[in-house]
Every structure is written in structure tokens, then in C-alpha cells.
Amino acid sequence: MTKLDELVELLKKAPDEVFIQPHNVPDPDAIAASFGLQYLLKIRGVDAQIVYENAIEKANSSKMLELFGIRLSLASDVATLGEEDWTVLVDVQKGNSNVIDLVTDEVAVIDHHEYMGNNGYQFEDIRSEIGACSSIITHYYIENDVEIPRMAATALLYGIFMDTDNLTRGVSELDINMFYHLYNISDISLITELKGNQISRSDLQDYAKAFKTVEVYGEIGFLYLDNGNDSLLGASSDIVITIAGVNIVVAYSPRKEGYKFSTRSINKEIKANELVKFILEGRGFGGGHNSMAGGFLPIDSLESDKSLHTFVRHRAISYIEGKHN
Numbered sequence: 369m370t371k372l373d374e375l376v377e378l379l380k381k382a383p384d385e386v387f388i389q390p391h392n393v394p395d396p397d398a399i400a401a402s403f404g405l406q407y408l409l410k411i412r413g414v415d416a417q418i419v420y421e422n423a424i425e426k427a428n429s430s431k432m433l434e435l436f437g438i439r440l441s442l443a444s445d446v447a448t449l450g451e452e453d454w455t456v457l458v459d460v461q462k463g464n465s466n467v468i469d470l471v472t473d474e475v476a477v478i479d480h481h482e483y484m485g486n487n488g489y490q491f492e493d494i495r496s497e498i499g500a501c502s503s504i505i506t507h508y509y510i511e512n513d514v515e516i517p518r519m520a521a522t523a524l525l526y527g528i529f530m531d532t533d534n535l536t537r538g539v540s541e542l543d544i545n546m547f548y549h550l551y552n553i554s555d556i557s558l559i560t561e562l563k564g565n566q567i568s569r570s571d572l573q574d575y576a577k578a579f580k581t582v583e584v585y586g587e588i589g590f591l592y593l594d595n596g597n598d599s600l601l602g603a604s605s606d607i608v609i610t611i612a613g614v615n616i617v618v619a620y621s622p623r624k625e626g627y628k629f630s631t632r633s634i635n636k637e638i639k640a641n642e643l644v645k646f647i648l649e650g651r652g653f654g655g656g657h658n659s660m661a662g663g664f665l666p667i668d669s670l671e672s673d674k675s676l677h678t679f680v681r682h683r684a685i686s687y688i689e690g691k692h693n
């Protein structure tokens with residue numbers, strides 16, 4: 369019995385509708401994995417709508433929906449969504465700060481982030497060593513001998529491209545094998561088109577403003593993004609890490625209730641997830657992968673007499689100095 373068999377067997381028992389929910393502000397990997405799973409479930413007799421929260425912020429994510437004909441519904445727009453419905457979480461786990469807790473029962477999860485414990489799931493497939501959730505879904509096709517439709521294959525390929533930063537970040541053997549498999553059946557011209565739609569003109573203004581705040585101390589770069597956009601925060605960290613001499617990035621951005629954090633590391637001794645946890649220890653929460661991670665600092669946990677920027681720099685630098693001693 370494959371993982372997909374198990375999942376289908378479970379979902380067939382759903383008392384009402386079945387939904388697939390990626391994390392809020394879905395990125396290409398979350399969108400592709402949800403889309404790929406939706407097709408697999410459909411051919412196994414389970415109809416599932418993809419629901420999400422928050423607007424699609426990045427140009428390439430919305431272009432994906434258009435190019436591949438992917439339908440995503442805002443959870444708040446789905447009138448039939450209720451307590452008797454079941455949800456499969458994709459590319460996220462229950463309790464994470466970047467996923468809205470819907471009234472539905474989250475019975476299943478497929479994810480590649482750090483394991484957060486079984487939060488009442490009846491099915492779980494969480495593999496934190498995998499670079500993209502799209503690779504896990506691609507493997508479901510192969511394991512079950514299901515032919516991957518060209519559009520789904522192309523979306524999944526793009527998901528792997530984006531989450532592994534073109535196969536240079538957190539890549540596992542499965543990612544490489546799935547990439548190779550998808551490459552042969554994908555429409556590469558669509559990937560090229562997505563490349564040409566990575567950011568919008570307004571993103572460029574926000575980037576320009578954020579890059580002016582960059583400060584580098586030794587191998588660590590800090591960035592402050594004065595704009596409420598989650599995907600830009602991650603994307604700007606990815607750019608700061610490419611600065612020569614910078615191996616670690618701490619980026620943060622204000623939200624209504626606090627500050628969002630994004631960390632990156634290409635220094636093997638400094639893990640992005642441990643760094644963000646250290647910075648936020650006792651005040652907020654963080655987690656993620658060794659090379660990329662994120663977190664949240666609630667506004668009321670900040671001492672009013674201390675500047676946020678000083679606090680962040682102090683904690684990050686102490687962590688790195690502690691590692692070197």
C-alpha cells in the first residue's frame with residue numbers, strides 16, 4: 369500500500385467535502401504540490417478544492433495560476449466550507465504561524481518542513497530532508513504508476529526550481545531524481561515565461577527601499593523590509609545571501625501584531641532554523657530548514673526601551689560568536 373493509497377482510503381471516509389490547503393500566501397512550491405495532489409486525488413475518485421488565505425502576492429505565483437489553469441479559492445469565499453469537512457494540509461503543518469486554522473478538520477498533512485508533532489492527523493507524510501513539497505507529490509505519481517499531465521509536471525518542476533533555489537538549496541536525492549523525471553515531460557517554454565514574470569514593478573520599489581537598509585557585520589547581513597509582504601521578505605533574503613562575503617541573512621518586516629522574520633545560511637556551521645529560534649527565544653517562535661527558516665516576534669514581547677534593530681543584531685551576533693568560540 370502506497371502513501372497515496374492510504375490517503376485516498378482515509379479521504380473516502382470524509383463525512384462531507386475534502387479540501388486541500390497550502391500555507392497562506394502560497395508560493396510556487398505550495399501551489400504546484402496542491403495542484404499535483406488535486407489531480408491524483410481526482411483520478412482516485414476524491415474531488416478536492418484548493419483553498420487558501422491571503423492574497424497571492426508574487427507575480428510568478430499569480431502567473432502560475434494563469435498558465436497552468438490552477439483554481440485556488442479564498443477559504444472565506446467558499447460558502448460550503450464547514451466543520452464536517454476534511455482538509456489535507458500541503459507544504460505546511462497545523463499550528464504554524466503561516467497557516468490559518470480553518471473550521472474544517474485537518475486530517476492529513478504532506479510537508480517538507482521541520483516536524484511539529486502530530487496535531488491530530490490521521491495521515492502524515494512529513495519529510496524535512498526534502499527540498500520541495502513538489503518532489504514528494506511527484507514521487508506519489510511515480511510510485512503509483514500515474515502518468516503526470518504535462519501542465520502538472522511543469523508546475524511541479526517549477527516548484528522544485530523555486531524551493532531549492534535552482535537546485536542549490538537543501539536539495540536531496542529525491543529532489544534531483546524527481547527533477548530529472550519531470551524535466552523530460554515538462555513544457556520548458558512555460559518555465560521560461562515564469563522566469564520573465566518573477567517580480568512586479570511595485571515589488572521592485574519595495575526591494576529598492578529594503579536593500580538600502582542592508583547592513584553587513586562580518587558574514588551576516590541584516591535587512592529590514594518596511595512592507596507587509598511575506599513572499600518579498602523571503603525573496604529579498606535570497607538576494608542578500610548572494611552578496612560576496614555574506615553567508616548568513618536575517619531579514620525582518622513589521623506586521624500588525626509583530627514582526628515576521630526570515631533567515632538564510634550558506635555557512636554549514638550556522639543553521640538558519642537554530643539562528644531564528646535563538647533570536648526569538650523567550651519572545652516569539654521560529655523554525656524551518658538548515659538553510660532557510662522563518663519566525664514571528666509578537667509586538668507585545670518587545671521591551672519598549674530597546675530598539676528592535678539593536679535587539680535583533682545583538683541576538684544574531686551573539687549566536688554566531690557563540691558558535692565560533
Ligand SMILES: [Mn+2]
Nearest residue numbers: 397459501531
Ligand atoms: Mn515548500
